[in-house]
Amino acid sequence: MRHFSSHPFDDDKLKEECGVFGVVGVTDAANFVALGMHALQHRGQEAGGIITYAPEGGFSSAHRFGLVRDNFTRASLMETLPGTIGIGHVRYSTAGSKGATAIRDVQPFFGEFAMGGAAIAHNGNITNAEAIRRELIERGSIFQSSSDSECIIHLMARSIQKNIPERMKDALRRVEGAFSIVAMTRTKLIGVRDPLGVRPLMLGRLGDGWVLSSETCALDIIGAEFLREIEPGEMVVIDAKGIESFHPFEPKKPRFCLFEHVYFSRPDSILGGRSVYETRHQIGVELAIEAPVEADLVCPVPDSGTPAAIGYSQQSGIPFAMGIVRNQYMGRTFIEPSEQIRNMGVRLKLNVNRALIAGKRVVLVDDSVVRGTTSMKIKEMILDAGAAEVHFRIASPPTMWPCFYGVDTPEKEKLLASRMTEDEMCAFIGVDSLKFISLGGLYRAAGEAGGRNDASPQYCDACFSGDYPVAPTDMIVKGFALKAAE
Structure with missing residues (x-):
């Protein structure tokens, strides 16, 4: 069976790699983990897994393709997953098998060590995983999956440290790239974030228990109190005695993923003490200042373009309207559609509100342009509905470079902005105008009043700038060319 994401006909969006969630000190941990995974479903729809521990039955696990629901x-x-401690993972493949994923690639991963078992769920991407994998195989390691995350388990197995947290520190000092990790032993819940803090990880409290999650929205769904973010380079170890904090890595200037604010995280989450919704709203405000246009309606491309469209409308004074309606229930309805159905493409997901659009000059606000194919289809739908003009406003700068830190990005030559200017993209898509927010404008929307510090950027914005904070070692070996120094 072929397994699609929740948007099976839209291959023109960047896909987040995964979400992680863990709880300790609660009754029926698996049910809380499942609820948390459901709230994080937007970060990965391909597969999911849960591992729990109960003293009377040991470790239990379930790994399945498809949606949490x-x-x-x-x-x-769920009755097969007893215990008061558990972790979960929702997956969209970035490293390892693509398409029809093997079940062995579905996390969390489990390892049995001399001092007991441990499970690990990883959000991000290890940029030197292939080099580490070759080294480990040469030394006798036998890998069960094609995932970069399994390297961590094997590095832990080879550590000479006496307990799981110390072995994990050893292992993670060897890896490069991005990692936010939730792990567990029989008694401990562990959270770790890489020194740059590229991917998010949150700490919450639930009664006498503790929670770790990729986003605050998953804390909300189980009624947990959000305490703080795990700091870049921090490891927390939580057990019945409470929480301990360590900083096992060499300190670095944080470079949190800027695209989390634009698209990946849910709008009801909090990142860096800032509402994701408010940031996206402010992106729209900045866009209206930077790229004004005379028009009759501002319409979002749902759902991710909606907050920015509201901001654009309010700043510009152009009325906001839901000119495009999303079919919320498409989901996995068409598992193996006929070719005729597949050719309907984006129309299966989006439909134009013709009564609003006809005769109007329309500003369409979307979060990004990747290949440009979906933008062309949406433009055609708007024109077919009788729009007089179509103007695209994009709530992120041109995506010119692939991400190697846990986002499924097309190869550089397949990114429209890597081979065309803004004017050329406008002509290619066939709209009356096309404007992207500037990188400085995006930084201002994210709370950096002075814009981007080019000498020392405050975020990871490699997909826009080509400025990779961690060298993608494996890709460079394969011939990937970094941006030339200016």
């Missing part, structure tokens, strides 16, 4: 809501399955 289709798997981890069945009592018959």
